[in-house]
Amino acid sequence: MSDRLDVRKTYKLVVNGAFTRSESGRxxxxxxxxxxxxxxxxxxSRKDLRDAVRAARAAQAKWWAxxxxNRGQVIYRLAEMAESRRAELAEHVAAAEGIDPAAAAASVGRGIDRIVWYAGWTDKVTQVFGGAxxxxxxxxxxxxxVPCGVVGVVAPEDSSFEGFVDAVLAxxxxxxxxxxxxxxxxxxxxxxxxxxxTTADVPAGLCNVLSGRRDELAAALCTHEDVDGVDLAGAGDAAGALAVLAAGSIKRVLRARGHGRAxxxxxRLRAFIETSTVWHTIGQ
Amino acid sequence: MDQVTTTPLRSAVGAEGAVWFAATNAVPRVESEIQLRSILASLSGVDAVGAEARAAKLATRSIKRASKLAALDLAISMVDLTTLEGADTPGRIASLCAKAARPDPNDHAVPAVAAVCVYPDLVASAKRFLGDAPVAVASVATAFPSGRASLSVKLADVAEAVAAGADEVDMVIDRGAFLSGRLGQVFDEIVAVKSACGSAHLKVILETGELVTYDNVRRASWLAMLAGADFIKTSTGKVPVAATPPVALVMLEAARDFAESTGEVVGVKLAGGIRSAKDAIRYLVIVNETAGSAWLTPERFRFGASSLLNDLLMQRLKQRRGAYVRPDEFSGD
Known part of the structure; x- marks a missing residue:
């Protein structure tokens, strides 16, 4: 018998940099x-989603400013945070995906490496996707x-960590x-x-994570007029219908092609940027 | 229904105070500061814990779809669309007035707001831009927001606003005088401003955030009503603590009790810090449950706000469209 009581954790939403229970109490x-x-x-709930979108809109301006x-440093710090909690992440990935501990540890390692990879991209996006x-x-x-603004992500259903990293970090x-x-x-x-x-110096509200019923949340995300784009990586068969909903407010839509395809x-990186064209006189 | 703090006048006014009302059943003529003190001292204290608990309890009411739609329209019609910035210009007032008259240009079913609220020097502009729209022009006056000027300066301020055509005057009380116990001075000032207003309605701003206690809020409310206020208003919006649900509850109780004992109806205006439709609806619940449904009209209840209107419009559109709406769907102010 253990001499300590279990300290059980309820996993909460991450909205506006805070850990909230659902507004609905569910x-x-x-x-x-x-x-x-x-x-x-x-x-x-849909109201949690609305609050998250509002927070994201406010945070995006700070992030882009x-x-x-600096954005690269902040994302690299996220990798540092993940690195120090690798064992915990691996335990969750193993339980969630039903894979053995070694495979889970490898998956988490690849995910963290991907975070570092995305950290490197922040100051190269302009060079690669822009030009004279x-x-x-x-x-x-x-x-x-330039960024679209607020992007909604329906994360992959199966790849609980690696797939999530790609969908969110891009x-x-x-x-x-x-x-x-x-x-x-x-x-x-x-x-x-x-x-x-929330410990990686990311502006509060920049990265909001909601758990809940996909059917309920994804439709509200796709119809929300203040969301500029949606990644439907994990929408499965519903992706077509969700894309139609997203079209109502002319969002950019990224459909899944299978995780890890060449x-x-x-x-992914190109999906949620727009091109701003600038003219400038050549100095006389 | 739990009635924690809804003490009707029978209990709100103690035996001594009841004398003043029993004799008249009308607004008593206050002849001296001693008499005023006696009336105010006879008001029972506010149960602070009870007031906060009841306000919090009322905030949990769930308002469903049809009622919510009606509440949103009602709240829009109660808004005093306000701009009280140093940077106000006639151009800004023009866009404010256009918005006040037709809050949602795409939907004529949206009611106009109750009034626009501006500084005295911009009253004439507001009058001109509103034309014959059914929107009143309210002007702050009496050395807003601090109220720290001599009576003659305050009266000149009011006279200027009224001469420019203000339909409503929002005056501030001298909180310094109230807090140091010079109640007669506060009373006399309100009486003087009321007579300077002529036919314009007088709203008296108590600045509850500076009155410290609910007891003071109750006393100041009674003082203002006895002095002839048409409305009592919470705040200037210029200090950190503005309208809160318990303060609204206390002021609405005061207005209800005053009407019950004197027959005179005084309105209540909440101002400052009310930004979301959700908050507005919560306040409407408090109005209904405290003063009663007779107060659910712009003649008796107002919201002083600027950004609130956009959130009301957004929620209204959300209810109709079934999708959350972009904030930039509506013009900023």
Whole structure:
């Protein structure tokens, strides 16, 4: 018999840099891959989602106002935070995905390496996706990638950590704010990463993580008129219908092509940037 | 229904004070500071814990769809759309007035707001831009927001606003005088301003954030009503603590009790810090449960606000569209 009582954790939403229970007061049980009880998780509501979008909108301006170099440092710090909680993440990934501890540790390692990789991208996005254009006149003409704004992410249902990292870090690295709906059945690794963002010097509200019923949240995310783009990586069969909802407010939509396919990296990075064109006279 | 602090006048006014009302059943003529003190001293104290608990309890009421739609429209019609900035210009007033007359240009079913609230020097502009729209012009006056000027300066301020055409005057009380116990001075000032207002309605700003206790809020409310206020108003919006639910509860109780004992109806205006439709609806619940449904009209209840209007419009549109709306769907102020 243990001489300590268990300190059990309820996994909460990460909204505006705070850990909140759902406004609705609801929670649901998450099981591990073997079907045993794993954790109680907050079940986010549409109002939580609305609050998250509002927070994201406010945070995005601060994030984009920071230098690209600084954004890279902040994302690198997120990797540092994840690194020191590797064992915990691996335990959750193993339970969620039903894989052996070694495979889970390897998956978490790859995910953290991806965070570092995205940290490196922040000050290279402009060079790779922007450029100087030839024009028929005495002008410079530049194409500059700028973030869309607030990006909604329906995270992959199966890949609870690696898939979440890719879906969330790509828009963050290009200067967007994110409202992510974690995997419904395997949310805890995503929630842990959300917790880490609050200790990584990320502006409060930049990266919001909601757990709950996908059917309920994804539709509200796609119809929300103040969301500028959605990544439907984990929407599965509902992706088509959700894309139609997103079209109502002319959002950019990224559909899944299967995690880890060749060329997916650039596709993700490019998905939520827009091109601003600047003309400037050549000095006389 | 739990009635924690809703003490009707029978209990709010002690035996001594009851004498003043029993004789008249009308607003008593206050002849001296001693008499005023006696009336105010006879008011029972506010149960602070009870007031806060009841306000919090009322905030948990869930207002469902049809009622919410009605409440949003009602709240819009109660807004005193306010701009009280040093940087106000006639151009800014023009856009404010356009918005006040037709809050949502795409939907004519949205009611106009109750009034626009501006500084005295901009009253004439506001009058001109509003034309014959059913929107009143309210002007702050009496050395707003601090109220620290001599009576003659305050009266000149009021006279200027009224001459420019203000329909309503929002005056501030001298909190320094009130807190140091010079109640007669505060009373006389309100009486003087009231007579300077002529036909314009007088709203008396208590600045509850500076009155420290609920007891003071109750006394100041009674003092203002006895002196002839048409409305009592919480705040200037210029100090950190503005309208709060318990303060609204105390002031609404005062207005209800005053009407019950004197027959005179005085309105209540909440100002400062009310930014969301959710808060506005919570206040409407407090109004209904405290003063009663007779107060659910712009003649008796107002919100002094600027950003609140956009949130009301957004929630209204959300209810109709079924999707959350972009904040920039509506013009900023």
């Amino acid at each position: 929670s649901y049980e998450v099981t591990n891959a073997a079907g045993e009880f794993w954790a109680n998780v907050a079940q986010g 920071a230098t690209a170099y 254009n030839p024009v028929a006149g005495p002008f410079f003409n530049f194409s500059l990638p 828009p963050l690295a290009t200067g967007n704010a994110v409202v992510a709906i974690a995997s419904e059945t395997r949310p805890t690794p995503a929630i842990l990463l959300g917790e880490m963002t 060329g997916d990296d650039a596709r």
